[in-house]
Amino acid sequence: MDPKLASIIEQVKVDIITPTQQRDNAKQQEEVSRSFISDTITVPTKEMFAYAVQASVGDDVYNEPSTIALEAHIAELTGKEAALFVSSGTMGNQLAIRTHLQQPPNSIICDVRAHINKYEAGGAAIHSGALQNALTPKNGHHLTLKDIEPHVVFGTDVHSAPTRIICLENTLNGTIMPQSDIIEIADFALKNGILMHLDGARLWHAAVETRTPIDELCAPFDSVSLCFSKGLGAPVGTCLVGPKAFIQKARWFRKIFGGGMRQTGVLAGSVAYALSHNFPLLPRVHALAKRLQAGLEELQVGILSPAETCMVFYDPSTIGVEYWEIIDRAAALPKPISLTGSRLVVHIQTSHEAVEDFLSLIRTLKEEKVQAGIVPSPVDSDGMRNVYVRATRPSTPTR
Ligand SMILES: Cc1ncc(COP(=O)(O)O)c(C=O)c1O
Known part of the structure; x- marks a missing residue:
């Protein structure tokens, strides 16, 4: 071989598997079993991967059979016309907002604690030019129509950004939104030409706990984003579901966002394993x-x-x-x-x-x-508290 080419080949090569990889992975799994930080940290198992590697090997931007089979299953499960496999929950939510919204000015309503509001880096403003109207639930648990209705922006007043989507989250901070309240909001939205999107990253949990089928939970929504890499323990992936034309357009935006993936069969296989074997856990x-x-x-x-x-x-x-x-x-x-x-x-x-x-x-x-005779702090009972508190250490005094 040309020595120059041989040298470049050597430079490109890499072995990322450490000599102790199997032991390291077992240690990681042990650490995960003792971590209360998140459910995104679960590790894929040998059984999951053994199933996943049998999946098809097509290119998902063109036609990936196992991924298409997964999308068809999720569409049916959620009672929607179509589904799109995407890389993350953030991608699912942001694609939904971008695809629903057309010409600005636009605004969306969501819970002040929602992932869309707090943890998606202001994506609705960046990708979709939408104002986020984030509301605090008066009952301290979940948004109701009473919270939402006074904040809906109608009409053609040039000072305002009309409400186009109500985005709900179920579960939110692990709490379940009562379906009767969701239906009341959805009826109002339908009457007023407002769309409904659900961040259902952990909708699986609501289904299990309330014994409600997934399609029933999804019925009040025009679109739903469901994650596989959180409670279900798959390594990657979310499905966005909705009407056929909406999903076709979302597929387009997924490509624009740089989210068109290629050989996703192995990911779809992992998700299928998670649905069959992890959901019952x-x-x-x-x-x-x-x-x-x-x-x-x-x-x-x-x-x-x-x-x-x-x-x-x-x-x-x-x-x-x-x-x-x-x-x-x-x-x-x-x-x-x-x-x-x-x-x-x-x-x-x-x-x-x-x-x-x-x-x-x-x-x-x-x-x-x-x-040590330490006196506990009195319980703070002031209105709706921020429940998500990150630990902060007392600062060391400086001179
Ligand atoms: C409720 C909810 N929605 C969306 C997301 C975003 O998912 P991802 O981290 O895959 O982008 C998360 C992430 O934890 C979440 O908790």
């Missing part, structure tokens, strides 16, 4: 989250948002303990536990042992505070 997940809540309540720890599905938000100041103390002590356990702040997320790979170890750590900390 969610009742155990919810039971573990409820066990966490019950254990915390027994210790008089404040609950900021209850474990309706896979999350519980807690406030340890009621026993005189701060988040950062818990984080540090949990990280120093012989078998460490990973935490961020108020949010505890349980997932399909969470171990029962991790839940009990976490509760016994809280018990120990409480006993230490009692012995």
